[in-house]
Amino acid sequence: MSNKEKILCVLYDDPIDGYPTSYARNSIPKLDQYPDGQSMPSPKNIDFTPGELLGSISGELGLRKFIENAGHELIVTSDKDSKDSVFDQHLSDASIVISQPFWPAYLTKDRIDKSPNLKLAITAGIGSDHVDLQSAIENNLTVCEVTYCNSISVAEHAVMQILALVRNYIPQYKWVVSGGWNISDSVSRSYDIEGMDVGVVAAGRIGTAVLKRMKPFDVNLHYTDRHRLPESIENDLNLTYHKDVDSLVQNCDVVSIHCPLHPETEHLFNDTLISKMRKGSYIVNTARGKICDKDAITRALENGQLAGYAGDVWFPQPAPNDHTWRTAPNHALTPHTSGTSLSAQARYAAGVREILECWFENRPIREEYLIVQSGSLAGTGAHSYSAGNTTEGSDQASKFKS
Numbered sequence: 383m384s385n386k387e388k389i390l391c392v393l394y395d396d397p398i399d400g401y402p403t404s405y406a407r408n409s410i411p412k413l414d415q416y417p418d419g420q421s422m423p424s425p426k427n428i429d430f431t432p433g434e435l436l437g438s439i440s441g442e443l444g445l446r447k448f449i450e451n452a453g454h455e456l457i458v459t460s461d462k463d464s465k466d467s468v469f470d471q472h473l474s475d476a477s478i479v480i481s482q483p484f485w486p487a488y489l490t491k492d493r494i495d496k497s498p499n500l501k502l503a504i505t506a507g508i509g510s511d512h513v514d515l516q517s518a519i520e521n522n523l524t525v526c527e528v529t530y531c532n533s534i535s536v537a538e539h540a541v542m543q544i545l546a547l548v549r550n551y552i553p554q555y556k557w558v559v560s561g562g563w564n565i566s567d568s569v570s571r572s573y574d575i576e577g578m579d580v581g582v583v584a585a586g587r588i589g590t591a592v593l594k595r596m597k598p599f600d601v602n603l604h605y606t607d608r609h610r611l612p613e614s615i616e617n618d619l620n621l622t623y624h625k626d627v628d629s630l631v632q633n634c635d636v637v638s639i640h641c642p643l644h645p646e647t648e649h650l651f652n653d654t655l656i657s658k659m660r661k662g663s664y665i666v667n668t669a670r671g672k673i674c675d676k677d678a679i680t681r682a683l684e685n686g687q688l689a690g691y692a693g694d695v696w697f698p699q700p701a702p703n704d705h706t707w708r709t710a711p712n713h714a715l716t717p718h719t720s721g722t723s724l725s726a727q728a729r730y731a732a733g734v735r736e737i738l739e740c741w742f743e744n745r746p747i748r749e750e751y752l753i754v755q756s757g758s759l760a761g762t763g764a765h766s767y768s769a770g771n772t773t774e775g776s777d778q779a780s781k782f783k784s
Contacts, residue, residue, distance in 0.1 A: 385453065391442065391458045393443070395438060396440050397438070410728060417591070423735070428731070429444050429446075430444030436727040436728065437731075446458075457472050473497050474499075479504070484721065490771075494518065505753075506528065511773075528737070530750070532722070535721050539694060544664070547689070549573070550569070575601055579602045579636070580637075582639075588640045590611070592638055601636075604622045635660060640669050665679070666691075668694055702781035
């Protein structure tokens with residue numbers, strides 16, 4: 383590494399009505415560790431107040447003072463997709479790129495090939511599929527993410543959307559806002575989730591957290607994962623294990639997706655798989671948009687094979703204005719927000735700072751944060767990803783117009 387590093391940070395835009403001068407709450411709970419005992423991010427110091435908006439361009443992940451005091455340069459932008467974007471203008475001589483999954487700077491092969499100084503790509507959050515991992519391996523980049531920082535945040539969002547779909551919450555809310563009192567319209571698609579079969583695709587940290595949170599609703603719980611859970615957890619949650627996703631979807635009313643995006647899961651939920659689901663099933667996808675075939679989901683919503691679709695992940699991001707999910711019937715989608723609550727931002731901002739401290743001081747980065755290192759998948763990457771590229775088509779993000 384040279385003495386002076388150029389750090390290029392891509393974050394989402396500030397609120398349209400201005401950067402917050404105050405917040406709904408004065409503080410957020412202080413957590414000592416994650417549910418499995420893993421320690422929280424542990425930088426030497428932070429230059430932000432937990433609970434503030436850090437993920438937008440004015441928030442800068444609380445990094446500017448730290449980076450500039452260390453003698454490095456920080457460029458922060460939200461402009462990432464057009465051919466002459468600020469991101470592309472600075473990428474050619476940047477050595478570090480920081481990006482969030484919610485507003486990803488797609489590090490494609492072409493971009494990596496044009497960036498001879500690039501050595502480190504940090505995901506401020508979880509999920510590094512916006513990086514061409516195959517090219518990262520071949521170019522000896524280090525790719526890392528802040529593992530576990532927003533897993534519970536995403537699990538809470540998924541449970542919220544499961545209930546919103548089954549109880550038909552969004553249309554009922556709209557009747558109130560429009561001045562109506564249309565009870566028959568409101569309940570014509572509203573069911574109890576009690577007694578339903580609810581399954582998760584991948585029971586890692588997020589998937590298992592969803593299963594734990596759904597248990598009190600007296601549903602029948604199912605899961606599939608290439609790493610089977612310990613028998614003690616299966617017994618405690620009364621889980622039914624399925625050897626593959628085909629078996630799972632045929633036996634569930636609600637399917638919540640939590641696997642990483644890599645070549646093996648790209649377009650996993652296509653016409654063929656969805657046709658095997660029970661008629662009137664629900665899908666909630668808070669994993670990655672490209673795990674679902676966009677047009678297959680739209681067709682299933684239109685023909686009634688799916689009673690509803692929710693989640694907060696799209697491909698590409700931001701989603702083009704003509705993305706068919708925007709106008710599909712019976713959806714309860716949100717922008718990619720599940721993992722960027724103000725609580726989660728405090729954790730992943732601290733995690734990014736911890737990674738940078740290690741990098742600048744030539745100390746090892748935590749094993750659980752590593753995705754690619756020394757020309758191969760490493761750490762969490764070796765456990766959760768497969769080599770390859772899932773960034774094809776990301777150029778369509780330039781079609782988004784705010």
